[in-house]
Amino acid sequence: MTIRLEAVTKLFPGVARPAVDALDLTIEKGQVCVLIGPSGCGKTTTMRMVNRLIEPTSGRIIVGDRDVTKADPVELRRHIGYVIQQIGLFPHMTIAQNVATVPKLLGWDAARIKARSEEMLDLVGLDPKLYLSRYPRHLSGGQRQRVGVARALAADPPVMLMDEPFGAVDPIVRGRLQEEFLGILKRLSKTVILVTHDIDEAIHMGDVVAIMRDGKLVQYDTPDRLLAAPANDFVADFVGADRALRRLSLVRAADAVEPGGASDGFSLPGSLSMRSVLSALLAEGREAATILGEDDQPLGRITLAAIRARGAGTALS
Amino acid sequence: MTWAIENYDRLLLALWEHIQLVGVGLLIALVIGVPLGVLSARRPRFALVVLLVSGALYTVPALAIFALLIPYLGLGFWPAIVALVAYALLIIIRNVATGLREISPDILDAANGMGYGNWRLLFAIELPLALPVIIAGVRIAVVTQVSVATVAAFINAGGLGDIIFQGITQDFGEKVVVGAVATSALAIFCDESLRRVENWMRANQAEYI
């Protein structure tokens, strides 16, 4: 479902500046849109207005073809997946009961709920036989995070809202979870709004990134364009001085080869990012590397010159 | 101990009366106290008033409340119940309110975000999670009520206090001791049982082990 925000504004009582100021934003069906910005920029407030946990002061929010500001909030929320940083699993319920929350609210029958719960746990990589009857306190942080996502997906909502969903787990686990969930969300073609303060997470998980500041939208672009052409100094600062390197991290070596091979046979796997290729070339003091496919067959090569050209170039895609 | 052995049926009857006093008193206190506690958790100003009033009731000595109710309610079981409920009310309301307020806000946010309506939220999430604290309150309330019910014999409400008073007026030491020991045993039993229930509930709802 498309999500459209039209001149959405939120004014909190007693605070002069609007938390969200006449925001216009359109997210296409199936896209992952990341909202990012410094503390207080309004990203979380914006997300929470989509499911009416916060009421907009003015403006319209259209999800699919419904103006959600006119809908029944409780009914609305049962059709939107919601994942928060601390997850908020219900400690007095089993994992099965937690995952079954929204289906139960929607009145599904027991057999359908059971089947769906098992399917969801499988989806997030947890063995249903082992985990369904356990309680949240028996699970590690990463496992709880997975259950949180399973719970949000259980009723198959077309839209997902995620607020720093991987913030509470350690960095090692976080990277893995990001990869996995991106895969799941893409496979299920959900429309997602994800709030984060981590620019790396934003550029890796987002199809589009919306940078906000003081309640206003500053730039709304694909990650690559955002990094290649920041709209102003604030954005340039925010994405970081090493944005050129970040751009390289978005591209897989196997996707960027040119014909040929390295003269000395130095080779690297194609699954590496261009950034990692650059790092390896610098470390080894070489000019080029042969890129190998999954079967170790050479796909082509990448040269420092090519990397330099790509890094300096304007946005692709 | 001869009296007790020969008259264990009288003793058991008194025990049963005592349990009835405490049980009915507790039930009514819960019926009134839980909704008031829920309201207190949501409205701090209301909470203040409620806690002040029930706090005052709790401070007044049991015998005084019984005596003051005589001109209006007379003697017997139900006047005693009124006083018993008054005593339990403060603790129940306070613990319900505290239990609800102590629930992690993340859990409530997640529940709201998933589409729990207000009533369902209260019954499926909030009250169950507040239960350990509520049970802790019930425990204190029950022990207090066993004590107050002992004095209720003074207004002819029956119970184990009756055995004690008979022992005093008849100068019959054994009745006094048996009565005192029986009430103490009842109080200790209730306290222990509820403590176990409370601990079991806390373990069941722990967020982390």
Place this chain on the structure above:
Amino acid sequence: MAGWIAANPQIFVVALQNHLWLSGIALVAVLLIALPLGLVLTRQRGLANAAIAIVNILRTVPSLALLVIMLPLLGTGFLPSVVALTLYGLPALLLNNYTGLTQVDAEIVEAARGQGFSDRQVMTQIEIPLALPVIFAGIRTAAVQIVSAATLAAFIGGGGLGELITAGMANFNFPQLVAGAVAVAVLALAVEVGFAALERLLTRQLRMGAA
């Protein structure tokens, strides 16, 4: 009710005085026992567990039971009443005392020890001052409980305002009954409010003193 008091000032005043003596002496006894005992227990954790177990049971015993159990042991009158009341008020203060002292922030205690405070100095300069609010709350609870339970001392001949109630009941003298009931209710509330005010004053003093 006011009429009865006006007509029988002697009886009323004697009952009131009795009540205050009973409560006062019991409270002092509780202070003299529970305060040092609490301190000792913080240094002897093994004893503490046993003591707490005993005190928890004592706390559960109904006040009337505690009073009448004195009859076969000490008979009737003032002394058994005071003993019973002391036992009744003891748990509240002892538990608060012990809990207050043991819950003083361990890091502060360690910092003090690290700076060279002796054990006694840690106790007098760190633990006790920081635990005072909790301890005082315990004193307040004990005081109210004792004043309240002293009403029942009438049943074992200890006198006090409760006697007005029991005598009033026995003689169908309702003005007397109500006078006793109202008086003890007012007294209990006064003690609660009074100690609560003292407690607030004390906590404010402590907060101002701790710069």
